[in-house]
Amino acid sequence: MHLSGESVPGATDPARYGLIASALAGRAVEVVAGPAGEPAWSDGHTITVDPDLDPAVLVETVVVQAALIGSGSLSADLMRPLLRKSRIRARYLAIEGPRAVAGLGHLLPRSLQHMVIAESHARSSAESLERARSRGPIPEAAFAMGELRPRDVLTMVRRNESAETTERSGGRAHNQDDGGVGSAGEQSSPQRPDQDIPETPDLILDGPGSSFGARLMRKLIRGSGRVTTDGPIGGDSTSRGGAPNPAARRLSTSPDAATAGTAGADDGPRGMTFRYPEWDARLGRHRPDWCTVREIAADDIHGTDSTAADLGLQRPLSRLGAGIDTRHRQRYGDDIDIDAAVESRVDVLAGTDPGDTFYLATVRCRRDLSALILLDISGSAAELGVGRIRVHEHQRAAVAALATTMHRLGDRVAVYTYSSQGRRDVRIHACKTFDERSDLPMLGRLDALAPSGYSRLGAAIRHGAAIIDAHAGTTRRLLVVVSDGLAFDHGYDLGYGAQDVRRALAEVRSQGTGCLCLTVGATTGSGDLREVFGTAAHAAVPRPDLLAPVITRLFRSALKSAEYQKGSSSR
Amino acid sequence: MTSERPYYQPVGNEERVFKAAYAQQLPVLLKGPTGCGKTRFVEAMAHDLGRPLITVACHDDLTTADLVGRYLLRGGDTEWVDGPLTRAVRTGAICYLDEVVEARQDTTVVLHPLADHRRELPIERLGETLTAAPGFCLVVSYNPGYQSVLKDLKDSTRQRMVGIEFDYPSEEVEIGIVTAESGTSRQVAADLVRFAQAIRRLDVPGIREVSSTRVLIAAARLTEAGLPLPEAAQAAIVAPLTDDRAVGARLAELLALYLPD
DSSP states (O other), X not given: OOOOSSOOOOTTOGGGGHHHHHHXXXXXXXXXXXXXXXXXXXXXXXXXXXXXXXXXXXXXXXXXXXXXXHTTTTOHHHHGGGTTOHHHHHHHHHHHHHHHHHHTGGGSOGGGGGGOOSOOSOSSHHHHHHHHHSOSOOOOOSSOOOOOOHHHHHHHXXXXXXXXXXXXXXXXXXXXHHTTOTTTTOOOSOOOGGGOOOOOGGGOOOSSOOHHHHHHHHHHHHTTTTOOSSSSSSTTOTTSSSOOOHHHHTSOOSOOOOOTTSOOTTOOSSEEEEEEEEEETTTXXXXXXXXXEEEEOOOSOOOSOOOOOOOSOHHHHHTTOOOEEEEEEESSOSEEOHHHHHHHHHHHHHTSOOOSOOEEEEEEOOOOEEEEEEEEOSGGGGSBOGGGOBHHHHHXXXXXXXXXXXXXXXXXXXXXXXXXXXXXXXXXXXXXXXXOOOSHHHHHHHHTOOOOSBBOHHHHHHHHHHHHHHHTOSSEEEXXXXXXXXXXXXXXXXXXXXXXHHHHHHHHHHTTEEEEEEEESOOOOHHHHHHHHTTSEEEEESSGGGSHHHHHHHHHHHHHHHHHHHHHHHO | OOSSOOOOOXXXXXXXXXXXXXXXXXXXXXXXXXXXXXXXXXXXXXXXXXXXXXXXXXXXXXXXXXXXXEEEEETTEEEEEEOHHHHXXXXXXXXXEETGGXXXXXXXXXXXXXXXXXXXXXXXXXXXXXXXXTXXXXXXXXXXXXXXXXXXXXXXXXXXXXXXXOOOOOHHHHHHHHHHHHOOOHHHHHHHHHHHHHHHTOOOTTOOSOOOHHHHHHHHHHHHTTOOHXXXXXXXXXXXXXXXXXXXXXXXXXXXXXXXX
């Protein structure tokens, strides 16, 4: 029996209501236990409830909070006016809660249909707010609803701003960095409503949430460090004054002399430089030798944790099986194996047993698989993701489990991380090379990682593919990108970066390497991921332990696509 | 072919589009989630048009020979055996390739000359090219599926098809279908449909598909056979959705909310 890492909710575990909450909200929502005696509340992604509540009351509060999410009643526009307005907040909930539930009444089970109140005091969320601000009568609550915490909702909204809004504010965001507001928004601990404080207007953007744009904004903020307006944006840039990055110090400082896919003449003992083109969609051509990638050898440093969680990946990954091959002398097949048929006829004429194996069959028969895993350690990975755990922790756990599982299945596995500080400083750190026999040092190196900088994903993908070409040594190859889905760097904005990434992935596939993109724990929307990853196999899972159910299909799809592309290009 | 028309409840213009495509000898691509009625729709169309229907369930080991045919050895002689596609081309049948994206793309390339104005099937092993008999119609289906994983039907194949998109029917229509197909009461059908609609809004890894109309009918039929509704729903709806124990347990919790004992 397959056991996932996820525990089954107990009888009093509010997590049992996660699915109905997700169904009503229209997206993945978790229900978690909060302090006893506190009313239920939601930040728009997680609903916190008192586990000691009567189950009938508890489910009502979950339904209301989920319906508020699903009906858009917790948008920034509606929440901002409720900051520090406890009376209006309570009135808004009393009007909007039943309205939201009624709007989704067709999804409620019969046992909860009593929550669907036909008579509504408002026709929209905005009207609910308007009525809440008035002094008119409000409906008496017919069921438990919990409370609203606008500040916590706005904190999450900030992490989910629209890509459109962020694109529009890209240059402005740089100035915000200069203005020293970069640390704002990192406060993640939930606060009581009475602790609400006015939000910094510049950092709260209106509109429906798009986590893609939010992560872009965070990358600007988190990666900024001690940035100045000179040189590449992002902290720890070696091109400016101040303390250089310890990793960069190990690199050669002579000009890059390498061409794509080949090591430079200035290779140092622990760092080599490479140059790669970049696709400029506006020009409709590659910019040759545009990006300089520094590959930094595996460090001896490592963290304290050298274990990888068992995420139940072994069984699905072991099913990957093999490629197509032709086998002779089969009992069934597409064509007659002429040699076998002739021998069979001779046997008949000689009076001996002719057997019945004289067909050619195409069958799957070998694994012969290698995978290079590219882990995004740019600054945005330090942000909190699903379950209020850093995206980096989610990603690292997924990479550790994926790499160790494949390693133990006999596949050749390499793990590299990437981050960047402009096109001249794309850093690829080796956590495990293909030739490294043990996977234990890799686990220590993964534990020691600290996210920083930006992500020039196209260059990282091209370099990963070059490593695969040079060192994988198998007929079936995979490039696995584990990222929050955001490709952004200096001179590498949202649209430009997405085009370059899609181009890079297509190039890699055409060389016969399958591409697979995973987003783990980030709140990036699937539409945003499609924008970046295009037709490459990709998936977003909220937690690493939920990789197992999807991983086989993703791997198969990536390998199948690469086999087809390779076949097409060879023709 | 059965004399009675297979039950199919139209939800849009799909019947008119199909019959127009058939009249113009255009191949048809049916897109939609599992169990939404694609196969039943083709059966109903074959009945209406009076053509035999040959169905092939595609899989990733399906080869061209499986579709077109192969030589077999009989004693000292070889004997050619038509595959289902060739049979349909010769007899003017409707050939339905179910879940065509599951087939290898080097296999589906054989469809190209059949799917355009040529309506021809080259059979290399025989050294001949068959022209499709009048009445032949190629119909393929696939499930756009989970994110980009299954979106790999070749563009050149896709471009030859008239597309008809399917989705699960509206609540009222689906209740009617479940009632008509199973003979269950309207209330049972309504409870099942509501449960399915909640599942269809879930975006939870571990659930490979959502609950189809087909599984609702199966659950309703189990109740008609005397099984209590929660047990029927557990067996027909929840159990097929996932192999993950934790996800299965969470679905069972959801089931307990929607269809309590």
